[in-house]
Amino acid sequence: MIDAPVLEARAVKHGYRREPARALFRSRSARRHQPRRIQVIDRLDLSVNKGDFISLVGPSGCGKTTLLRILAGLITPDGGVVLDRGMPVAAPDHRRSLVFQHPHLFPWLTVEQNIAFGPRNRHVPRDEYQPVVEQLLRLVQLEEFRTALPHQLSGGMRQRVSLARGLANGPHILLLDEPLGALDALTREQMQDELRTIWTQTGCTIVLVTHSVEEALYLSNRVVVLSQRPMRIVTELTVGFSRNGSSARGREVKTSGEFLDLREQVIEHIWTG
């Protein structure tokens, strides 16, 4: 039996109103030629199946963040619909967790309190959420830092707290907007392996926006290549590297001939898309 998609975008359209330029810089011809709206997404269809790890790759400014915010329910699209397990999405929901590129942690809360924030805020009883928080502290290897404040952590550690905080909501889908984009190369590779662990250990469905083709191929089972604005899907690839054994083999996987060939193919699609 084929499962129904857990999250589905149908004919989603969205644009933004262009703010008029300031009077100082505005010329009459610029005013005449500037369209009032910029169309970012034009009738996009995307189906996310249970257990998928989908990466969305595409040029900067093509609308990836906009799409993720629409999937999360933070933006109501101009047209089309998003269905979460068949029900139209009208507002954000803690079961669709969105993790941003820059972790927005509460600076006055400890690591543990930041992770527990969602369930506490929803008045979930402590004895229900605390075991989950403990499990997440272990998963992201921050047990020793549970009482630390965000400013006492490195960038990678802060991002791990942010991921754990998203997971503490018990999401059935995790939406990640370039969560590793601000990290140095080495931390980024370590965090990729942590994301793999999170995916395999929690069985969560993940949609990841990344500008790293390598990251997309390494982590996902589906890589969706997006075009310049107005965004459409250029191509989609099914990949299997994410199922290929343990993290210790990370570099080995990423430098294999098959991986590098596929990486070139995806880059070519992004350039020509």
Ligand SMILES: Nc1ncnc2c1ncn2[C@@H]1O[C@H](COP(=O)(O)OP(=O)(O)O)[C@@H](O)[C@H]1O
């Ligand atoms: N709130 C907004 N108001 C007006 N324009 C926006 C807004 N958010 C994004 N945009 C524009 O929409 C386009 C897509 O943005 P975004 O979704 O952030 O792209 P990406 O994440 O792929 O870099 C960009 O041209 C950006 O300037």
Ligand SMILES: [Mg+2]
């Ligand atoms: Mg973005």
